[in-house]
Amino acid sequence: MTKHIVVLGAGYSGLIAAKLAAGHADTAVTLVNARDRFVERVRMHQLAAGQELRDRRLADLLDGTGVSLIVDLVTGIDADAKAVRLANRAEPLSYDTLIYALGSQADVDSVPGVREHAMTVAGFEQASAVRAYGTVAVVGGGLTGIEAATELAETCPDLKVRLVTGGVLGGAFSERGRKHVRRVFDRLRIDVRDEVRVAEVRADGVVLADGEHLSADTVVWTTGFRVSPLAREAGFEVDGHGRMVVDDTLRSVSHPDVYGIGDAAAAHMSTGQELRMACATGIPCAVYAVRAIGDRMAGKQARPLKFRYFNQCVSLGRRDGLIQFVRADDSPIEKVLTGRLAAFYKEAIVKGAYLAQRHPRLVSMA
Structure with missing residues (x-):
């Protein structure tokens, strides 16, 4: 009997999961996504800086795979009926197995004024809308903020770019890593205000917790992410952030016919450490989830997730x-690669992540 697998979300984890699932016998796979394009999210800082990106049509990426694509917005999930409600479809979409991969979005509601006055680089439409001019304040000192600030400063040298962060610039890196980031910021003339907290965003800049006003013509908000409320609303067990709680095979702990992968799921290493949001974790989790589904369909015991970190790019x-370079638990060691060779390395990783979308069996064999 043919099993219907429905995948929600065509990001780095969802697209791979759909294509791999379609390779199992006696399965029909439907992929639901709000856009008809695959978004290379790790390049959104380039798009915000005005660089052109290649058009990635989902129809092209799915050609010949047997996966059915529905371009629509998910409005709800009926876990009891095992059906998905869509905005433009009268009849619910039924499933035997659901793979929940709806990803994450920028959190624009945790600080007053962000929604009204700030830009984000978390999605295609948002990054496309960035119109940087004059003075730009990038809020957030994580990887996204560092990449956005340096990309804007290099691509648009007439801009005055400032990075504002609650932590120390590059605090997650080793001493050598922090020193290199600081050198690059100095070379690109990026002003840094670290160890400060933004209390409000206004049309003319940001206000710090101590009341200081930092003027800016454009504010780019890169700190904090949130997930869709759909998992919580459907009755799936979620954590305090609304992420689906899954076991070591990526299966929902409350609903055995549902799997969660990518940013929308709270997956853990065998040590209990939660995986951070990244395509570097979403892609292998997609592979493991589909393997687990296939094992269970074949009457076998599903293999648990095995994962370790290698580097941050x-x-x-x-x-x-x-x-x-990092330890298995993602903590930094002193070894780093910098300069043009590091840029080439990062570009190879980004291209490899997209290549995995075209040929997911390359990563499934790893």
Whole structure:
């Protein structure tokens, strides 16, 4: 009997999961996504800086795979009926197995004024809308903020770019990594205000917790992410952030016919450490989830997720970068790769992540 697998979300994890699932016998796979394009989210800082990106049509990426594509917005999930409600479809979409991969979005509601006055780089439409001019304040000192600030400063040298962060610039890196990031920021003349908290965003800049006003013509908000409320609303067990709680095979702990992958799921290493949001974790989780589904369909015991970290790859413009090598638990070691070689390395990783979308069996064999 043919099993219907429905995949929600065509990001780095969802697209791979759909294509791999379609390779199982006696399965029909439907992929639901709000856009008809695949978004290379790790390039959104380039798009915000005005660079053109290649058009990635989902129809082209799915050609010949047997996956059915529905371009529509998911409005709800009926877990009891095992059906998905869509905005433009009268009849619910029924499933035997659901793969929940709806990803994450920028959190624009945690600080007053962000929704009204700030730009984000979390999605295609948002990054496309960035119109940087004059003075730009990039809020957030994580990888996204560092990449956005350096890309804007390098691509648009007439801009005055400032990065504002609650932590120390590059605090997650080793000493060598932090020093290199600081050198690049100095070279690109990026002003840094670290260890400060933004309390409000206004049309003319940001207000810090101590009341200081930092003027800016454009504010780019890169700190904080949130997930769709659909998992919580459907009655799936979620954590405090609304992420689906899954076991070591990526299956929902409350609904055995549902799997969660990517940013929308709270997956853990065998040590109990939660995986961070990244395509570097979403892609292998997609592979493991589909393997688990296939094992269970074949009457076998599903194999648990095995994962370790190797490095963090950071773009610092198109001609520089930082590859921070890490321990298995993602903590940094002193070994780093910097400069043009690091930029080449990061670009190879980004291209490899897209290549995996075209040929997912390459990663499934790893």
